Amino acid sequence: MKTIISLSELHATRRDLPGPVGLVPTMGFLHAGHISLVQRARSECASVVVSIFVNPTQFGPGEDLAKYPRDLPHDLALLDAAGADLVWTPTPEIVYPPGFQTWVEVADLTKGLEGEVRPGHFRGVTTVVAKLFNGVRPDRAYFGQKDAQQAAVIRRMARDLDFPVEIVVCPTVREADGLAMSSRNTYLQAEERQAATVLFRALSAAKSAYERCERDAETLRRIMREAVTVEPLARLQYVSCADYETLEELETVKGKALLSMAVYLGKTRLIDNVILE
Amino acid sequence: MKTIISLSELHATRRDLPGPVGLVPTMGFLHAGHISLVQRARSECASVVVSIFVNPTQFGPGEDLAKYPRDLPHDLALLDAAGADLVWTPTPEIVYPPGFQTWVEVADLTKGLEGEVRPGHFRGVTTVVAKLFNGVRPDRAYFGQKDAQQAAVIRRMARDLDFPVEIVVCPTVREADGLAMSSRNTYLQAEERQAATVLFRALSAAKSAYERCERDAETLRRIMREAVTVEPLARLQYVSCADYETLEELETVKGKALLSMAVYLGKTRLIDNVILE
Numbered sequence: 001m002k003t004i005i006s007l008s009e010l011h012a013t014r015r016d017l018p019g020p021v022g023l024v025p026t027m028g029f030l031h032a033g034h035i036s037l038v039q040r041a042r043s044e045c046a047s048v049v050v051s052i053f054v055n056p057t058q059f060g061p062g063e064d065l066a067k068y069p070r071d072l073p074h075d076l077a078l079l080d081a082a083g084a085d086l087v088w089t090p091t092p093e094i095v096y097p098p099g100f101q102t103w104v105e106v107a108d109l110t111k112g113l114e115g116e117v118r119p120g121h122f123r124g125v126t127t128v129v130a131k132l133f134n135g136v137r138p139d140r141a142y143f144g145q146k147d148a149q150q151a152a153v154i155r156r157m158a159r160d161l162d163f164p165v166e167i168v169v170c171p172t173v174r175e176a177d178g179l180a181m182s183s184r185n186t187y188l189q190a191e192e193r194q195a196a197t198v199l200f201r202a203l204s205a206a207k208s209a210y211e212r213c214e215r216d217a218e219t220l221r222r223i224m225r226e227a228v229t230v231e232p233l234a235r236l237q238y239v240s241c242a243d244y245e246t247l248e249e250l251e252t253v254k255g256k257a258l259l260s261m262a263v264y265l266g267k268t269r270l271i272d273n274v275i276l277e
Numbered sequence: 278m279k280t281i282i283s284l285s286e287l288h289a290t291r292r293d294l295p296g297p298v299g300l301v302p303t304m305g306f307l308h309a310g311h312i313s314l315v316q317r318a319r320s321e322c323a324s325v326v327v328s329i330f331v332n333p334t335q336f337g338p339g340e341d342l343a344k345y346p347r348d349l350p351h352d353l354a355l356l357d358a359a360g361a362d363l364v365w366t367p368t369p370e371i372v373y374p375p376g377f378q379t380w381v382e383v384a385d386l387t388k389g390l391e392g393e394v395r396p397g398h399f400r401g402v403t404t405v406v407a408k409l410f411n412g413v414r415p416d417r418a419y420f421g422q423k424d425a426q427q428a429a430v431i432r433r434m435a436r437d438l439d440f441p442v443e444i445v446v447c448p449t450v451r452e453a454d455g456l457a458m459s460s461r462n463t464y465l466q467a468e469e470r471q472a473a474t475v476l477f478r479a480l481s482a483a484k485s486a487y488e489r490c491e492r493d494a495e496t497l498r499r500i501m502r503e504a505v506t507v508e509p510l511a512r513l514q515y516v517s518c519a520d521y522e523t524l525e526e527l528e529t530v531k532g533k534a535l536l537s538m539a540v541y542l543g544k545t546r547l548i549d550n551v552i553l554e
Contacts (some may be wrong), residue, residue, distance in 0.1 A: 046523065101384040101438035102403070108378045124378070127438075134439040160379035161404075162284065162411040 001080045003087045008136055010088050017047040017085065023138035023165075025129060028052040029069040030078050033173040033181035034148050037142040038082040040170050049136050050079050054094060058124030069186050088136070096130060104130045106153045106160070109247055113240055113260060114271065115151050125150055126157045133163050146172040146180050148258055148273040152247060166189045174200065174274070180272045192265040195233035199263050199272040202227035206241070206259050210276050217241040217250040217257075224261055235260040237269070244275065278357045280364045283539040287412055288367050292334040295362060296325040300415035300442075302406060305329040306346040307355050310450040310458035314419040315359040316446050326413050327356050328365045335401030338393050346463050365413070372408060381407045383430045383437070386524055390395065390517055391426050391548065402427055403434045404434050423449040423457050425535055427526060437530060449549070451477065457549045469542040471512035476540050479504035483518070483536050486548040486552050494518040495536075501538055514539040514546070521552065 004010050022041030027036050037125070041048045045074045052075055059065040072089065079087055103123055109115075110122035130255065141158075143151045151169045158167050178200030179193075188196055202224040209223055224239040242249050244256035253276060260273035291298070299318030307314050318325045329352055332469045335424040336342035349366065356364055380400055386392075387399035410418065418435075428446045435444050450458045456470075458475035465473055479501040486500055515518050521524050521533035530553060537550035 011441065093287065099433075100437050101386065102434045103382050103384065104379065104407075105382065106379045116546075131437075131439045134441065137441075156376075157379045160377050160408075161381070162408045164411065164414075225511070 001075070001087065002085050003076060005089055005091065005094070007090065007094055007135060009088075012209065013086060014036065014049075014135075014137060014155070015266060017049070019047065020045045020139035021047045021049060021136065023132065023136045023141045024048070024084075025132050025141065025143070025182065026075075027053055027054045027068065028048060028075050029071055029183040029186070030075045031173075031181045031185075033144050035082050036173050037144060037170050038079060038084055040168065041127060041140065041142050044168075045140060048084045048089065049086045050084045051090075051132055051136070053088075053090055053128070054126045055095070055124055057096070058121050060120055064184075064187075065117070069183055085253065093277065095128065102224050103127050104157060106156050109149070109153050109156050112242070112247055112249070113238065114262070117237060117262065117267060122150070122153050126153060129154055130161070130163075131163055133158075138165055140168050142168045142170060144172060145275070147167050148157060148260055148275075151246060152245070156255045157233055178204070179238060180270075182270060184189070184268055184270065187268040188265055192233055192268065195231050196270060197267050198228055198231040198234045198261075199261060199270055202239075202261060203259050203272060203274045204214045207274050207276065210253065210259075215253045217253055218254070220259060224259065228261070228263055233265055235264040237264060244277075278353070278361055278364065280353065280366060282366055282368065282371070284367065284371055286369075286411060290363060291326075291412075291414060291450045294326070296324065297416035298324045298326060298413065300409060300413045301325070301327045301361075302409050302418065302419045303327060303352075304331045304345065304460065305352050306348055306460040306463070307352045308450075308458045308460060308462075310421050310423060312355060312359050312448050312498055314421060314447050315356060315361055317445065318417065318419050319360045321445075322417060324363070325361045326363045326365065327361045327416065328367075328409055328413070330365075330367055330405070332372070332401055332405045333369055334373070334404060336397050337395050337397055338438065340395070341461075341464075344415055372405065379402050379424055381434060381438070383407045383433050384453060386426070386430050386433050389524055389526070390515065391539070392521070394539065399427070399430050400443060403430060406431055407434065407438070407440075410435075415442055417445050417529070419445045419447060421449060422446050422552070423459065423549065425537055425552075426499070426524060429522070455481070457547075459547060461545055461547065464545040465542055467490050469510055469545065472508050473540075473542050475505055475508040476538060478545055479516075479538060480536050480549060480551045484553065487530065487536075492530045496529055497530070497536060505540055510542055512541040514541060521554075 022045030024037045104126040206220040206223045228236045239261045257276040299322030301314045381403040483497040483500045505513040516538045534553040
């Protein structure tokens with residue numbers, strides 16, 4: 001496994017990689033969720049490239065950029081074991097050199113949910129992913145379903161801008177008690193960690209109701225709200241029952257839909273979702 | 278020479294083109310300026326791709342999209358003679374399918390000059406050029422110096438988003454009397470056509486003053502303004518003496534600079550520029 005920092009060395013190395021090339025973009029501090037993406041890429045591609053970059057432009061003011069967890073040696077050991085071929089770890093100065101001023105923005109899909117409570121977040125995501133696509137030129141790129149809106153936004157961006165990249169969205173990997181894997185879980189105090197299962201419990205309760213043929217979206221949202229309310233350590237930010245493609249809030253669930261939520265446990269903000277189909 | 282409409286056929290054909298591949302993006306109604314770009318590409322690249330697409334998103338409300346001149350048979354004959362290998366002529370529905378909502382935007386460079394008087398123009402330009410870069414995947418792309426701000430904006434976009442495309446900017450081609458070639462020249466009535474030389478005369482007067490060691494930018498702008506004022510059929514929109522890289526208005530000309538202007542002849546808006554170095 002080769003590790004590269006500069007963009008010019010990335011371009012030079014990329015030229016010699018056999019295709020198809022799979023890209024797994026990450027912000028590091030890797031967990032089993034990331035590794036599942038690497039394994040999926042490994043099983044489908046001749047070459048697997050992983051990027052590790054804590055992207056400053058997707059953090060809002062007051063968000064946790066400075067204290068975002070990092071452990072590059074551990075990340076590299078995990079990626080080596082998972083069979084990655086190339087790891088790109090650029091610095092912020094390489095990705096955003098002086099004078100940088102170009103942004104890629106998806107308009108409608110970024111208005112609600114995470115986009116509403118984290119203004120500018122998706123502009124940072126789509127811009128850095130566009131740069132990764134141009135730098136690595138992958139044939140396929142792998143993203144986790146845990147960031148459901150991000151996956152929808154990137155699918156849209158790739159389609160709209162004609163990137164010749166297949167976007168592969170992989171299932172959320174969960175701890176034994178249902179908590180979705182996230183680098184931010186490391187922030188949780190012991191009691192908060194226990195309480196954090198409330199997201200999956202709330203989503204599961206609403207999904208069960210759906211499977212019992214409940215189709216009223218507001219009822220599903222109420223079930224999630226009530227499940228979070230009974231957990232004293234949890235503070236609900238939003239719940240959503242939205243169309244899977246457009247992410248518009250539903251009145252009645254008809255086609256494929258997305259149940260999603262954001263919840264604070266203390267100062268730690270967690271998101272999770274399940275798909276209804 | 279092959280002509281293609283669909284994106285999928287473009288991708289398939291692109292795969293078999295020998296590199297390096299040169300791209301000349303155009304809005305059609307080709308003149309000697311465009312052909313000079315094709316010839317330059319022909320001399321430097323193994324394959325030459327030309328796109329013809331009147332891009333609706335770079336026309337503002339009230340601009341001349343509907344009446345923009347078109348003559349595809351003539352364009353194809355010129356391109357064939359100039360040695361183009363592949364011409365892509367997508368429809369608006371192919372470039373902007375239903376649900377399209379992703380935009381590429383260069384922030385600072387687009388604020389003044391054309392960007393100020395044509396809001397949204399450069400967002401349309403950078404978005405369609407990003408799509409062309411992803412669709413054609415050229416090694417080099419050729420633009421005319423006549424659209425000086427566009428050239429600067431596209432250079433910035435390619436650098437900021439890590440497009441592996443070399444941006445080649447070619448000299449403005451002029452009629453015998455100095456008028457810069459433009460598809461919009463066809464709009465000019467006979468008297469307006471004669472008066473239209475005022476742009477090059479004004480630019481040349483300011484450039485002569487610069488060559489006589491005039492370095493005060495406002496003096497150079499005043500020379501251009503006065504040269505336009507004496508032409509009764511001309512209505513000045515702006516004159517500029519700006520830094521060549523940042524396009525910021527100068528007080529004193531030190532390094533490379535750009536003299537540029539926009540002038541109405543009747544209802545026809547013309548732009549032109551010269552470089553000081």
